[in-house]
Amino acid sequence: MNKIPNRQAICETLMAHAEADKDIVALCSDSRGSASMTPFFNAFPEQSVEVGIAEQDLVSIAAGLAACGKKPFAFSPASFISTRSYEQCKVDVAYSNTNVKLIGISGGVSYGALGMSHHSAQDIAAMSAIPNMRVYLPSDRHQTKKLVEALLEDRQGAYIRVGRNPVEDVYSEDNCPFEMNRATVVREGDDVLLVACGEMVRPAVDAAALLEAEGVHATVLDMYCVKPLDTETLLKYAEKVKAVVTVEEHAPTGGLGSMVAQAVGEHCPKKVKCLSLPDAPVITGTSQEVFDYYGLNAAGIAKAAKELL
Amino acid sequence: MNELKVMSYELRQNVLDMIISGKGGHIGGDMSVMDVLVTLYFKVMNVSPDNIYDPDRDRFVLSKGHSVEALYAVLAKKGFFPIKQVISEFSHFGSKFIGHPNNKLPGIEMNSGSLGHGLPVAVGMALASRMDGRLYRTYVVLGDGELAEGSVWEGAMAASHYKLDNLCAVVDRNRLQISGSTEDVMHHDDLEARFTAFGWHVIQVNGHDYDALFAAFDEAKATKGQPTVLIANTIKGYGSPVMENKAGWHHHLPNEAEYQQITADLAARKEAALHE
Numbered sequence: 001m002n003k004i005p006n007r008q009a010i011c012e013t014l015m016a017h018a019e020a021d022k023d024i025v026a027l028c029s030d031s032r033g034s035a036s037m038t039p040f041f042n043a044f045p046e047q048s049v050e051v052g053i054a055e056q057d058l059v060s061i062a063a064g065l066a067a068c069g070k071k072p073f074a075f076s077p078a079s080f081i082s083t084r085s086y087e088q089c090k091v092d093v094a095y096s097n098t099n100v101k102l103i104g105i106s107g108g109v110s111y112g113a114l115g116m117s118h119h120s121a122q123d124i125a126a127m128s129a130i131p132n133m134r135v136y137l138p139s140d141r142h143q144t145k146k147l148v149e150a151l152l153e154d155r156q157g158a159y160i161r162v163g164r165n166p167v168e169d170v171y172s173e174d175n176c177p178f179e180m181n182r183a184t185v186v187r188e189g190d191d192v193l194l195v196a197c198g199e200m201v202r203p204a205v206d207a208a209a210l211l212e213a214e215g216v217h218a219t220v221l222d223m224y225c226v227k228p229l230d231t232e233t234l235l236k237y238a239e240k241v242k243a244v245v246t247v248e249e250h251a252p253t254g255g256l257g258s259m260v261a262q263a264v265g266e267h268c269p270k271k272v273k274c275l276s277l278p279d280a281p282v283i284t285g286t287s288q289e290v291f292d293y294y295g296l297n298a299a300g301i302a303k304a305a306k307e308l309l
Numbered sequence: 310m311n312e313l314k315v316m317s318y319e320l321r322q323n324v325l326d327m328i329i330s331g332k333g334g335h336i337g338g339d340m341s342v343m344d345v346l347v348t349l350y351f352k353v354m355n356v357s358p359d360n361i362y363d364p365d366r367d368r369f370v371l372s373k374g375h376s377v378e379a380l381y382a383v384l385a386k387k388g389f390f391p392i393k394q395v396i397s398e399f400s401h402f403g404s405k406f407i408g409h410p411n412n413k414l415p416g417i418e419m420n421s422g423s424l425g426h427g428l429p430v431a432v433g434m435a436l437a438s439r440m441d442g443r444l445y446r447t448y449v450v451l452g453d454g455e456l457a458e459g460s461v462w463e464g465a466m467a468a469s470h471y472k473l474d475n476l477c478a479v480v481d482r483n484r485l486q487i488s489g490s491t492e493d494v495m496h497h498d499d500l501e502a503r504f505t506a507f508g509w510h511v512i513q514v515n516g517h518d519y520d521a522l523f524a525a526f527d528e529a530k531a532t533k534g535q536p537t538v539l540i541a542n543t544i545k546g547y548g549s550p551v552m553e554n555k556a557g558w559h560h561h562l563p564n565e566a567e568y569q570q571i572t573a574d575l576a577a578r579k580e581a582a583l584h585e
Contacts, residue, residue, distance in 0.1 A: 052466070057463035057466075061430070061433035064434040067368075067418055091420060
């Protein structure tokens with residue numbers, strides 16, 4: 001069982017580069033512990049900025065730093081950075097084209113029983129609707145590292161959502177194929193296409209194994225790049241299969257499912273089933289209990305796939 | 310003769326012509342903030358078309374982005390783009406010269422328009438200056454109605470927390486906003502006490518008096534260990550009695566008679582300034 005959450009992988013990757021690249025700056029809004037960024041703040045105090053519990057300030061200050069050539073990574077719970085700071089993300093980051101990497105930590109229903117105030121089930125929709133904003137949801141710690149390394153090389157803003165808890169590896173240190181803005185094909189099969197993002201990729205992979213045991217061959221796409229959506233890879237595989245299932249830790253509207261259905265409907269109409277959280281405050285529980293309740297697990301995904309075929 | 314004061318009336322005429330051409334604009338705040346902008350660009354900041362990529366240039370953010378017409382007039386006078394082009398294209402279909410600052414234009418650092426963003430952005434710029442060991446200063450101009458935005462005070466808190474003495478804010482205190490008097494809409498009469506309580510050095514200044522503005526910016530530069538705010542007491546619509554101190558002129562489009570009268574008033578004030 002992997003013990004390293006994706007947020008910690010971000011910290012470790014930034015720490016590996018911060019000594020050589022003094023332009024890397026981390027900003028937190030009293031969130032360094034939640035973000036696993038305490039080691040960075042301790043090791044690189046001159047490259048760390050604490051803004052207090054002030055998420056709007058967090059994003060604007062990061063934008064000001066970026067406008068002067070710094071490479072800021074702004075960390076705050078996904079629920080707050082994506083909606084409390086939404087206008088700052090829109091105007092100061094996307095519209096002003098500043099190189100701010102917005103890190104939404106403890107995304108989706110990571111905070112479990114803390115309730116809807118702390119859940120970010122709208123962030124994919126909200127952020128994706130902003131022109132010039134990119135949206136990434138890495139699936140495991142290895143991909144998170146590759147993604148952060150790629151983001152350090154570019155000069156454009158982006159929103160990255162990671163969860164709070166460790167997730168089972170999808171890849172390994174030696175085998176983590178990654179191309180920026182291209183979905184990763186985790187496995188191939190000609191019956192059904194499973195498209196997942198973030199921490200729903202692992203259950204989708206497990207669902208494919210369940211399906212395989214029943215003679216159903218599934219392709220699994222890790223669509224970590226929700227925006228820009230890799231429609232080329234999506235359509236290449238969608239054309240081959242009988243049906244498409246999308247899986248995301250997000251509201252049913254405006255997220256991965258909506259985008260995949262839009263692309264598939266326009267270019268190669270197929271049955272598409274979108275698995276997501278409900279359009280309602282979710283039931284109280286740990287994130288895993290919530291996933292299980294709504295069928296966002298291997299069994300639920302496999303069941304949805306079989307119903308389509 | 311005060312050359313900058315003379316120039317300010319010419320630039321106010323540019324603003325008027327822009328707004329007539331674009332069939333709209335925020336004329337009242339353009340006129341109140343003009344002398345502050347002229348002072349910054351022609352006396353205080355080391356910003357010119359020759360150094361737009363120089364990492365040591367001073368940084369400027371117009372947080373009250375709706376006064377962009379005044380900024381366009383000043384930037385054009387500095388040589389960033391031709392004023393004739395601005396006047397003929399402002400707010401026209403497909404124009405680069407839109408109704409709020411956009412950093413696709415040379416000389417504009419950050420986009421604005423949503424109020425309450427500029428001060429925290431400027432905090433980031435001032436922090437970057439310090440991190441990189443540079444000496445440039447960061448200036449940000451806010452409206453007084455804008456001060457009701459909570460994000461302004463998040464930025465104010467951070468600026469004093471980090472003792473950003475390389476940051477200078479200016480409040481265009483014209484006492485009017487779109488719905489009427491700032492004191493009726495959301496009062497700010499204790500503005501000096503508020504900024505002081507947030508850890509800022511506060512300077513009250515007549516925002517139309519060039520000598521006073523020069524002195525105030527000098528004092529800001531000399532102030533160490535804390536950020537400085539100039540409360541620039543101004544007259545909304547400054548330049549003609551037709552529009553001065555009238556809330557309706559926040560974004561009023563002058564009719565032909567008003568245009569002629571304002572033009573005559575601006576010319577008369579320029580003439581008077583020539584002989585001061």
